[in-house]
Amino acid sequence: GQNIDQPTEMTATEGAIVQINCTYQTSGFNGLFWYQQHAGEAPTFLSYNVLDGLEEKGRFSSFLSRSKGYSYLLLKELQMKDSASYLCAVQDSNYQLIWGAGTKLIIKP
Amino acid sequence: IAGITQAPTSQILAAGRRMTLRCTQDMRHNAMYWYRQDLGLGLRLIHYSNTAGTTGKGEVPDGYSVSRANTDDFPLTLASAVPSQTSVYFCASSDGAGNTDTQYFGPGTRLTVL
Numbered sequence: 388g389q390n391i392d393q394p395t396e397m398t399a400t401e402g403a404i405v406q407i408n409c410t411y412q413t414s415g416f417n418g419l420f421w422y423q424q425h426a427g428e429a430p431t432f433l434s435y436n437v438l439d440g441l442e443e444k445g446r447f448s449s450f451l452s453r454s455k456g457y458s459y460l461l462l463k464e465l466q467m468k469d470s471a472s473y474l475c476a477v478q479d480s481n482y483q484l485i486w487g488a489g490t491k492l493i494i495k496p
Numbered sequence: 497i498a499g500i501t502q503a504p505t506s507q508i509l510a511a512g513r514r515m516t517l518r519c520t521q522d523m524r525h526n527a528m529y530w531y532r533q534d535l536g537l538g539l540r541l542i543h544y545s546n547t548a549g550t551t552g553k554g555e556v557p558d559g560y561s562v563s564r565a566n567t568d569d570f571p572l573t574l575a576s577a578v579p580s581q582t583s584v585y586f587c588a589s590s591d592g593a594g595n596t597d598t599q600y601f602g603p604g605t606r607l608t609v610l
Contacts, residue, residue, distance in 0.1 A: 391538065420598070420599075428603070428604075429586060429601035429602060429603050429604055430539070430586070430601050431601070432598050432599075432600070435598065474538070474539070476538075476539075478597070482597065483541060483544070483554070484539075484541070484599065485538075486538030486539040486540070487538050488536055488537055488538045489538065
């Protein structure tokens with residue numbers, strides 16, 4: 388079967404760095420997406436990885452290792468507005484997205 | 497530019513009633529999707545459409561139907577609602593270009609079936 392695993396919840400301090408991990412087992416791989424979802428709102432796109440390595444976008448970076456079925460989202464200089472759920476999704480061989488349950492990130496002052 | 501709109505924002509529905517959730521996009525995207533999101537579970541694909549005139553079944557299609565008469569609209573119908581269909585429903589769209597095909601989401605419809 389297809390499976391995406393992420394921690395359910397994480398807590399971090401304002402100004403710090405946090406790493407949210409995602410491991411996956413899917414039928415085929417055509418890329419991995421990270422989305423941010425604030426409570427009561429729609430998911431919004433953060434990043435896309437298809438090749439191994441690190442993609443950096445301002446305070447957010449995303450890493451992929453296809454051989455390990457592993458990705459992480461790194462958030463630097465955390466701000467209170469970063470409190471949200473972070474969703475990992477893998478595009479399978481049919482180009483459909485398989486979604487993890489999301490990681491709720493709580494930022495404390 | 498609105499992006500993707502969904503209606504209604506929320507709805508309480510009696511079991512057995514028929515309900516259509518509306519979704520409209522103005523980005524001229526080829527592909528559209530319907531997901532449901534339940535606490536503790538990832539987004540689950542209900543139905544999708546790769547282009548106007550075609551539809552396909554996702555992971556959890558039972559009890560739902562869709563149509564894609566044109567590029568912009570992708571309504572989702574619950575023929576006879578049941579309490580297990582209580583959920584938040586998101587419509588999404590994308591270029592449909594295969595990989596790097598980022599999906600953009602509407603604001604969601606919160607549906608309660610009693």
